[in-house]
Amino acid sequence: xxxxxxxxxxxxxxxxxxxxxxxxxxxxxxxxxxxxxxxxxxxxxxxxxxxxxxxxxxxxxxxxxxxxxxxxxxxxxxxxxxxxxxxxxxxxxxxxxxxxxxxxxxxxxxxxxxxxxxxxxxxxxxxxx
Amino acid sequence: xxxxxxxxxxxxxxxxxxxxxxxxxxxxxxxxxxxxxxxxxxxxxxxxxxxxxxxxxxxxxxxxxxxxxxxxxxxxxxxxxxxxxxxxxxxxxxxxxxxxxxxxxxxxxxxxxxxxxxxxxxxxxxxxxxxxxxxxxxxxxxxxxxxxxxxxxxxxxxxxxxxxxxxxxxxxxxxxxxxxxxxxxxxxxxxxxxxxxxxxxxxxxxxxxxxxxxxxxxxxxxxxxxxxxxxxxxxxxxxxxxxxxxxxxxxxxxxxxxxxxxxxxxxxxxxxxxxxxxxxxxxxxxxxxxxxxxxxxxxxxxxxxxxxxxxxxxxxxxxxxxxxxxxxxxxxxxxxxxxxxxxxxxxxxxxxxxxxxxxxxxxxxxxxxxxxxxxxxxxxxxxxxxxxxxxxxxxxxxxxxxxxxxxxxxxxxxxxxxxxxxxxxxxxxxxxxxxxxxxxxxxxxxxxxxxxxxxxxxxxxxxxxxxxxxxxxxxxxxxxxxxxxxxxxxxxxxxxxxxxxxxxxxxxxxxxxxxxxxxxxxxxxxxxxxxxxxxxxxxxxxxxxxxxxxxxxxxxxxxxxxxxxxxxxxxxxxxxxxxxxxxxxxxxx
Numbered sequence: 001x002x003x004x005x006x007x008x009x010x011x012x013x014x015x016x017x018x019x020x021x022x023x024x025x026x027x028x029x030x031x032x033x034x035x036x037x038x039x040x041x042x043x044x045x046x047x048x049x050x051x052x053x054x055x056x057x058x059x060x061x062x063x064x065x066x067x068x069x070x071x072x073x074x075x076x077x078x079x080x081x082x083x084x085x086x087x088x089x090x091x092x093x094x095x096x097x098x099x100x101x102x103x104x105x106x107x108x109x110x111x112x113x114x115x116x117x118x119x120x121x122x123x124x125x126x127x128x129x
Numbered sequence: 130x131x132x133x134x135x136x137x138x139x140x141x142x143x144x145x146x147x148x149x150x151x152x153x154x155x156x157x158x159x160x161x162x163x164x165x166x167x168x169x170x171x172x173x174x175x176x177x178x179x180x181x182x183x184x185x186x187x188x189x190x191x192x193x194x195x196x197x198x199x200x201x202x203x204x205x206x207x208x209x210x211x212x213x214x215x216x217x218x219x220x221x222x223x224x225x226x227x228x229x230x231x232x233x234x235x236x237x238x239x240x241x242x243x244x245x246x247x248x249x250x251x252x253x254x255x256x257x258x259x260x261x262x263x264x265x266x267x268x269x270x271x272x273x274x275x276x277x278x279x280x281x282x283x284x285x286x287x288x289x290x291x292x293x294x295x296x297x298x299x300x301x302x303x304x305x306x307x308x309x310x311x312x313x314x315x316x317x318x319x320x321x322x323x324x325x326x327x328x329x330x331x332x333x334x335x336x337x338x339x340x341x342x343x344x345x346x347x348x349x350x351x352x353x354x355x356x357x358x359x360x361x362x363x364x365x366x367x368x369x370x371x372x373x374x375x376x377x378x379x380x381x382x383x384x385x386x387x388x389x390x391x392x393x394x395x396x397x398x399x400x401x402x403x404x405x406x407x408x409x410x411x412x413x414x415x416x417x418x419x420x421x422x423x424x425x426x427x428x429x430x431x432x433x434x435x436x437x438x439x440x441x442x443x444x445x446x447x448x449x450x451x452x453x454x455x456x457x458x459x460x461x462x463x464x465x466x467x468x469x470x471x472x473x474x475x476x477x478x479x480x481x482x483x484x485x486x487x488x489x490x491x492x493x494x495x496x497x498x499x500x501x502x503x504x505x506x507x508x509x510x511x512x513x514x515x516x517x518x519x520x521x522x523x524x525x526x527x528x529x530x531x532x533x534x535x536x537x538x539x540x541x542x543x544x545x546x547x548x549x550x551x552x553x554x555x556x557x558x559x560x561x562x563x564x565x566x567x568x569x570x571x572x573x574x575x576x577x578x579x580x581x582x583x584x585x586x587x588x589x590x591x592x593x594x595x596x597x598x599x600x601x602x603x604x605x606x607x608x609x610x611x612x613x614x615x616x617x618x619x620x621x622x623x624x625x626x627x628x629x630x631x632x633x634x635x636x637x638x639x640x641x642x643x644x645x646x647x648x649x650x651x652x653x654x655x656x657x658x659x660x661x662x663x664x665x666x667x668x669x670x671x672x673x674x675x676x677x678x679x680x681x682x683x684x685x686x687x688x689x690x691x692x693x694x695x696x697x698x699x700x701x702x703x704x705x706x707x708x709x710x711x712x713x714x715x716x717x718x
Binding site for chain 1: 507
């Protein structure tokens, strides 16, 4: 279990409405610092600059989808060690299993509860080795 | 003589029933008895008359009385035989009696010869000798059907007579005494030959009789079989016409192939599907005409396999090529027709173009996927926003506004439930729902489900409570899906129970299974709804549905999920009102 409490999260999501809800949920309910990235092609640079403790990725995004971005992160220095949680409305159980096998630490289904989202992320964070 | 004909006759004679042959011989012997009796009486009367002048007149009368008594006994025997009810079964016994009577008759004459020959003059002696010769000769006609009886009869006459001749002291008589045995043997020999001829005749008669009976029975059977065959032929023709009609009108392509894969016939649907006329298809090799070259090898292997195993093959999907070069996807059923010698006569091949069906399935999957993503994404925003507002983290909100946003959130959740249910049903029906079963403590899952659904039940002012001990039994089940089932049953129970009541959850063990029951205090299940309650979109009363919420898919999904976990689901009325919905799962050992 990490020694630090979870308070810096980067969220890559193309849907602006959901960006806003997640930001509100994590900032207002979870009292966390959140960096939201709308363009997945810019994500790695933004993550590098923000230095989050955990990254949340949407599954379906234009230009570069979540799994592809995740694979790119795994191949990029500085960000390849970061724990990644997927938020998805589509992935099958098999897709999620594959992602876990690649190193994703969790998956949260849409629609999620903004009230519960911070606690769900903290539970995943505390379960990390 | 043709030896084969001779052996056929021997074989034919041997086929006669020996019991019947014997009975016929006995009947023949008894039929001669009246002649024998009358002849005996006439000859005896003549003898008495001619010999009355001798010294032994008393003995003559005694002998006459003996003949009368014997005649009476033979008459009784004859009448007894005539009245016998089982002439076949008792034939041997009647033959024995006849043999005794013949011996007695012969011996009576022998007695006469022994007594009266020495006591009379030459003239009477010639008469007696002549009489005896007539009797011995006539006996052949009477007893020839059974040479042993004749031998007894003749012996009874000739042995005493021969003794008298041999001991008379006259050289001529002594010489005659040497000839008499020869005469006896010759006569018995003739009787033996006649006996054989009679036997052979009787056997032939019976064999032919049996043959005639057999032929008659055979003829009748053949006639019956001909009628049956004619009926069968009519049925086969009718079936053939029906089959031809089915094949002709069938929307499915029907081919007949020979065992080597050449096309023997094709119906109009096959012509339409592949763009060839039947005349063009007949004689062609199926694999080369109907399938793309890339698939011919494996299709050929499947064909060889089918011919070797002689077993039908269903649901074979292949690409197929039309005459115009277009590629379609077909689903085939292949049925080998095998004759009584286990030889493949032909193979009936039915093909269906499923190209559009597959496209529809693909579109359905795409639609489902889109439905999943495109509806859930805006719902995430709608429900998420409302939850944030209603949770109060954004500050205090006006009471009326809060009431309206709560309604909006609740209905957003209903819409989400509906989408989830439709997706579940689609996954179950397409066989794409995978369960992740593992051994788990059922009581833990039940307790968790109670905790998860208490908030929902509170909205209806209903309590959820476990009744009694929850036994620590394990089941092999998908935890997430079992929670879904429990959530469905608990939410239904809460929705349909009156305010202030308690939904009771129980667990019971029974013979390798464990039953979880969820008992409500609701209005019960209407009779008309009971047999479709686990069907899709099942709601007892649509107005009630709108009032209480729910898609009508929940119980249908529960049933499928429980069955996928090798369990059963059902419901029963509770005494005092309400319903208990239950599911049973096999316990894990």
